[in-house]
Amino acid sequence: MLSLESIDVFYDDLQALWGVSLQVEEGELVALVGPNGAGKTTVLRAISGLLAPAGGRITFGGLDLARVAAHKIVDQGISQVPESGRIFAGMTVLENLELGAFSAEARKSKDRSLEWVFEIFPRMQERMSQRAGTLSGGERQMLAIGRALMSKPKLLMLDEPSFGLAPILVAHTFEMVKKINQEGVSILLVEQNVRAALELADRAYLLENGRIVGQGAGDDLLNYESVRSAYLA
């Protein structure tokens, strides 16, 4: 469904990604793990059209995303939960969710999507008219994921959803991700929390210094000697 074919990305003269290739198939939960600064966020930004790759191809359902403007990516069925949520803090929870369904296609089924999100995150219904900036860290993360779901994505990309959350909330967030995946949404999960991500994922890629250095089933990667010593020690 999503395919990156040897993507190069530069920040000015600095090369951030070197020939990165990865695939997400329909219904899969794929993790992209690696240390801080490896370029994981850059991969997501390239897919979302916020950065233009200098080389390589990104396709989604066969469509070359280089031809799609950044604000049209969500129309294709790709939704991103950016790092630390980036919710609209000055607006209400409901307004945040409404904005998640901004694109014309998503707006048609806004009410049904809202019910769906409230089903997954009942807390968001309770907090509906509250300013998003007053939410707790865990609630913000729920809102960020809920907002991304409002566009009824085929592929949901999450950037470090565990960041800054207490361990119990991390477990809860990962459960939610699993549940959303079981409802038929493909997932690309970017994580520094390598163990949790590998346990959750069907497949995973290991990114280091802008290069894919390992891939395989989540369980297999967990047992790699290099992964164990570097990330799980």
Add this chain to the structure above:
Amino acid sequence: MLESVSQTLVFGILVGALYGLVALGLSLVFGVTKFLNVAHGELLMFGGYASFWAVSLLGLDPFLTIPTTILALLAVGVILYKLLFARMVKLPEETKIKNTLLVGFGLSVILQNLALRFWTADDRGITAAYSSQALTILGVRFPLVRLISLGTALVFLLALHLFLRKTYTGKAIRATVQDWEAATLMGIDIHKVYLLAFALGAALAGVAGTLVAVNYSIEPSMGLNWTLKALIVMVMGGLGSITGTLVGGLALGLTESATSLLLSNNYREVVGLVLFLLILVFRPQGLFGAKEN
């Protein structure tokens, strides 16, 4: 004494609401795009002329020229944005403010000279059939034209408030202000948002220009004075708050009126600038503005 104090208060409020409207467009544009368009006063001047000619040529009531003036200034806004400002959208914020400041200065000179060429340096004013009428309540005069201007200013402040709060497009504008990247991820085309904010800002300047033409007079070099007023109000009210803009306008209007009464008319204009400096030094987020989160 009591009467002259009440009269001062009333005039302060009447002119203050106009100041609020003058600042509204500038504040909207700056809040959304971080373009500091110092040619705002020239757009206001163009709005004044648009109404002046609509009254002279079509014989309309001055306040009924507002729709045509809005259309004219929307068009001017779109053209200026596409021609000059669109290319600065992606600049870092500080560079954006500096560059638009320079472009705005250049633009204000060009627009002034165009006006001079088209319409000469003569002072023009719009006189309504009811210009001399006034209500008198308890010895305090409420000139009819000023009352209608007050109503007009309040209607536009309220309309913008509702537009930003209640409509999908308005929410998209607010989302873009808070985080344009996150807004892009939602499917919001921020170039459209910027264009819309800029054109609306020009239209609001145009409406303010109509009111200025009816209440005072217009001439090609009037712009700077009104840009300054708008900047003062914007700084007083704090950014991103329509209520703040109205309150800032009223505060400036009242301060000016009080200065005329207590000191002399000569200090009227100075006091606003002094206030401006004091606020910038001691309360840079504005009197009513919240600190950015």
